[in-house]
Amino acid sequence: MDTGVIDLIHGFSVALQxxxxxxxxxxxxxxxxxxxxPGMGVLSAISILLPxxxxxxxxxxxLMLAGMAYGAQYGGAICSILLNLPCHPPHAVTCLDGxxxxxxxxxxxxxxxxxxxxxxxxxxxxxxxxxxxPYIARIAFSFGSAEICALMLLGxxxxxxxxxGSPLKGVAMTIFGLxxxxxxxxxxxxxxxxxxxxxxxDDGVELVALSLGLFGIAEFLRSVNNxxxxxATYAKLGVSDLRPSKADMxxxxxxxxxxTLIGSLCSLIPGTGxxxxxxxxxxxxxxxxxxxxxxxxxxxxxxxxxxxxxxxxVQGDFIPTMSLGIPGDAVMALLLGALIIHGITPGPRLIVxxxxxxxxxxxxxxxxxxxxxxxxxxxxxxxxxxxxxxYRYLFPSALFFICIGVFAAKNTLxxxxxxxxxxxxxxxxxxxxxxxxxxLLGFVLGPRLEENFRRAMTxxxxxxxxxxxxxxxxxxxxxxxxxxxxxxxVRIRKTKPPIAxxxxxxx
Amino acid sequence: MKKLxxxxxxxxxxxTALAGTASAQDSYPDRxxxxxLGFAAGSGADILARYFTQQLEKVAKQPVIVDNKPGxxxxxxxxxxxxxxxxxxxxxxxxxxxxxxxxxxxKDLPFDTIKDFVPVASFAQIAFVMVVxxxxxxxxxxxxxxxxxxxxxxxxxxxxQTAQLSTEYYKQxxxxxxxxxxxxATPDAMRxxxxxxxxxxxxxxxxxxxxxxxxxLKALALTTKERIPTLPDTPTMxxxxxxxxEFSPWWAAYLPKGTPQPxxxxxxxxxxxxxxxxxxxxxLESVASIPQHDTSxxxxxxxxxxxxxxxxxxxxxxxxxx
Numbered sequence: 001m002d003t004g005v006i007d008l009i010h011g012f013s014v015a016l017q018x019x020x021x022x023x024x025x026x027x028x029x030x031x032x033x034x035x036x037x038p039g040m041g042v043l044s045a046i047s048i049l050l051p052x053x054x055x056x057x058x059x060x061x062x063l064m065l066a067g068m069a070y071g072a073q074y075g076g077a078i079c080s081i082l083l084n085l086p087c088h089p090p091h092a093v094t095c096l097d098g099x100x101x102x103x104x105x106x107x108x109x110x111x112x113x114x115x116x117x118x119x120x121x122x123x124x125x126x127x128x129x130x131x132x133x134p135y136i137a138r139i140a141f142s143f144g145s146a147e148i149c150a151l152m153l154l155g156x157x158x159x160x161x162x163x164x165g166s167p168l169k170g171v172a173m174t175i176f177g178l179x180x181x182x183x184x185x186x187x188x189x190x191x192x193x194x195x196x197x198x199x200x201x202d203d204g205v206e207l208v209a210l211s212l213g214l215f216g217i218a219e220f221l222r223s224v225n226n227x228x229x230x231x232a233t234y235a236k237l238g239v240s241d242l243r244p245s246k247a248d249m250x251x252x253x254x255x256x257x258x259x260t261l262i263g264s265l266c267s268l269i270p271g272t273g274x275x276x277x278x279x280x281x282x283x284x285x286x287x288x289x290x291x292x293x294x295x296x297x298x299x300x301x302x303x304x305x306x307x308x309x310x311x312x313x314v315q316g317d318f319i320p321t322m323s324l325g326i327p328g329d330a331v332m333a334l335l336l337g338a339l340i341i342h343g344i345t346p347g348p349r350l351i352v353x354x355x356x357x358x359x360x361x362x363x364x365x366x367x368x369x370x371x372x373x374x375x376x377x378x379x380x381x382x383x384x385x386x387x388x389x390x391y392r393y394l395f396p397s398a399l400f401f402i403c404i405g406v407f408a409a410k411n412t413l414x415x416x417x418x419x420x421x422x423x424x425x426x427x428x429x430x431x432x433x434x435x436x437x438x439x440l441l442g443f444v445l446g447p448r449l450e451e452n453f454r455r456a457m458t459x460x461x462x463x464x465x466x467x468x469x470x471x472x473x474x475x476x477x478x479x480x481x482x483x484x485x486x487x488x489x490v491r492i493r494k495t496k497p498p499i500a501x502x503x504x505x506x507x
Numbered sequence: 508m509k510k511l512x513x514x515x516x517x518x519x520x521x522x523t524a525l526a527g528t529a530s531a532q533d534s535y536p537d538r539x540x541x542x543x544l545g546f547a548a549g550s551g552a553d554i555l556a557r558y559f560t561q562q563l564e565k566v567a568k569q570p571v572i573v574d575n576k577p578g579x580x581x582x583x584x585x586x587x588x589x590x591x592x593x594x595x596x597x598x599x600x601x602x603x604x605x606x607x608x609x610x611x612x613x614k615d616l617p618f619d620t621i622k623d624f625v626p627v628a629s630f631a632q633i634a635f636v637m638v639v640x641x642x643x644x645x646x647x648x649x650x651x652x653x654x655x656x657x658x659x660x661x662x663x664x665x666x667x668q669t670a671q672l673s674t675e676y677y678k679q680x681x682x683x684x685x686x687x688x689x690x691x692a693t694p695d696a697m698r699x700x701x702x703x704x705x706x707x708x709x710x711x712x713x714x715x716x717x718x719x720x721x722x723x724l725k726a727l728a729l730t731t732k733e734r735i736p737t738l739p740d741t742p743t744m745x746x747x748x749x750x751x752x753e754f755s756p757w758w759a760a761y762l763p764k765g766t767p768q769p770x771x772x773x774x775x776x777x778x779x780x781x782x783x784x785x786x787x788x789x790x791l792e793s794v795a796s797i798p799q800h801d802t803s804x805x806x807x808x809x810x811x812x813x814x815x816x817x818x819x820x821x822x823x824x825x826x827x828x829x
Contacts, residue, residue, distance in 0.1 A: 203579060353694060
């Protein structure tokens with residue numbers, strides 16, 4: 001813990017460097033913006049900005065991209081509470097009580113409570129990172145290829161089976177992602193796989209092209225036909241409306257605490273992103289409440305708990321992503337890809353090898369959340385105005401930026417075509433209710449799984465039992481087996497999850 | 508009479524054409540120059556290329572734009588220059604792994620790296636370093652050779668084909684056996700070197716030099732012909748008793764075949780001028796490299812001399828051409 005504090009001070013010295021402050025600000029600002037804008041996802045926004053970061057220092061790049069991930073949470077809440085629009089999936093559940101509050105003229109209070117929950121949740125998530133990091137760093141050296149391979153397997157299994165919707169579809173999508181990850185020249189032998197003789201595919205499918213196609217273009221295709229006129233009758237409020245009354249604060253205190261704990265627990269389980277965290281928090285709050293009948297009609301607890309949960313889970317999600325290399329959801333998978341592109345290998349050694357990056361990022365979380373408060377409290381009116389940008393301006397410009405972003409990644413038109421192809425494919429998946437997020441998970445983790453598997457096999461001279469003979473890897477393999485067994489058991493018992501998470505709510 | 512007129516007309520056309528080319532060559536460069544690079548922005552190769560393009564901008568007095576075209580082990584960048592107009596405004600920056608190695612690694616490339624490109628000048632050689640764990644009792648290459656001969660199931664790590672082949676070359680001369688383990692990047696291999704999972708590894712000096720200075724890795728020998736100022740105490744392979752050993756990546760500028768000779772000469776002058784600058788040596792030291800000062804002809808000769816070695820090593824490493 002002591003070393004954690006010293007490292008954190010170092011982190012602040014990194015994050016407070018002018019250029020890093022600037023990147024952090026751009027990140028949270030852009031994140032807040034895409035969180036507010038209907039139909040613009042965090043994933044597509046990060047994908048668009050990713051190629052632009054190739055030229056800057058890795059630390060600044062990651063601070064910015066991470067800022068977008070948590071900045072979007074603030075914008076998403078505004079959208080849900082004031083307009084009843086679940087622009088951003090983790091906040092879909094906030095609509096249930098947030099919008100009724102707005103109708104009662106208490107929209108400002110709901111937002112104020114949300115921000116308190118957000119700050120508390122985020123601060124807790126950050127603390128959790130600081131406390132766990134040194135422990136992970138200590139065991140870092142015991143992670144060889146066999147251990148990382150077993151860990152990747154666990155991450156893939158957890159990500160595909162715990163995802164929303166049918167586990168079978170999740171596994172299918174993960175496998176599709178794994179196959180996509182195979183495209184290109186094999187690093188060990190130079191053999192070309194699934195390239196169909198196209199030279200441009202030798203280096204594999206471009207991460208940005210895949211994620212922008214599956215999430216950006218596909219989402220665009222889906223929303224373009226069912227645009228709803230935005231009802232902004234209740235969305236007029238000023239800065240002073242944001243201050244919650246003492247009674248409201250008292251009512252919200254425990255839900256915020258419970259939500260935060262649920263969020264941070266969820267973040268530690270690979271494969272459970274903020275969307276699951278917020279739905280679980282809402283369900284728990286409804287269960288423990290003395291008057292559950294108030295939920296759905298403007299209960300302040302129903303806003304406080306899920307919001308706190310989302311925020312702590314988003315911050316906490318960085319733990320498995322950075323220190324184990326297992327992303328909790330598609331956004332984290334993309335950030336993982338960004339780290340790899342910037343030449344940083346996520347995993348237990350990251351904290352030791354790139355202390356600037358790790359501690360700078362944690363410090364920037366604090367700075368970034370502070371910036372977000374300042375961005376949101378005085379400027380709430382501006383964000384509300386932005387909500388009214390009509391789709392007919394928003395979508396073409398988004399599409400334009402998507403194309404520029406993809407082109408900029410490698411200066412080739414080929415990737416733009418690939419993006420459009422994945423866009424159409426992603427649209428089909430959405431129509432057939434297949435969750436596209438596991439594709440990204442498989443795509444990012446697959447190559448690392450394969451790489452470490454082959455390396456472990458070479459080092460063990462072809463002995464497959466190396467994975468169960470080494471204690472850490474044996475633990476992961478056991479967890480994998482338990483996970484599969486649990487899934488089968490649940491299927492046989494036909495138990496259903498306590499709350500239904502909408503299949504179309506992907507983060 | 509008619510014939511004379513025709514001749515005159517032809518002569519006139521010829522003259523204007525000549526004058527045209529002559530003036531085009533004289534005024535070269537009069538617009539921005541593009542440099543194609545087969546590596547992503549921010550990569551080690553990109554850092555090297557950016558230094559030289561910045562200097563080229565100053566001496567050529569024209570903007571120089573780096574086109575990063577990563578992909579297909581650099582072949583996408585090669586293809587783009589191969590297809591470009593041979594007018595001196597599209598230059599390729601490429602390493603010997605592509606220019607000498609590609610023909611043995613790939614079966615159906617649309618271009619021939621020797622026949623379709625003209626070297627302009629070679630400006631830098633990057634040192635690779637043979638390293639072991641700091642905990643290892645081995646201190647010299649001779650001790651390593653003896654150790655590998657005695658032990659069975661030796662393992663070495665590598666991150667790219669040049670490093671793999673440089674290890675194969677050592678194995679061949681020293682007469683030792685070891686199996687290669689592939690890593691994406693040198694940092695990924697750090698744990699396995701330090702823990703002794705790998706018996707040795709030849710790493711790129713740009714990353715390795717820092718680790719060696721911090722005591723994370725122990726250096727045994729350099730793959731270059733001469734010592735480098737970055738690691739002045741590390742002997743070369745030849746000094747360490749591996750006869751004739753020289754195997755390092757070197758970078759050169761290339762133009763597509765058919766570029767007028769005066770343009771090649773002019774660019775060669777620019778690069779040799781940059782390579783002689785004291786700040787170039789200083790920059791190269793920071794990335795564990797040394798200036799190479801090769802003219803067009805020298806670079807061509809160096810490339811052709813290396814060809815048979817790449818051929819035998821690719822075979823020795825058991826790499827099947829694709």
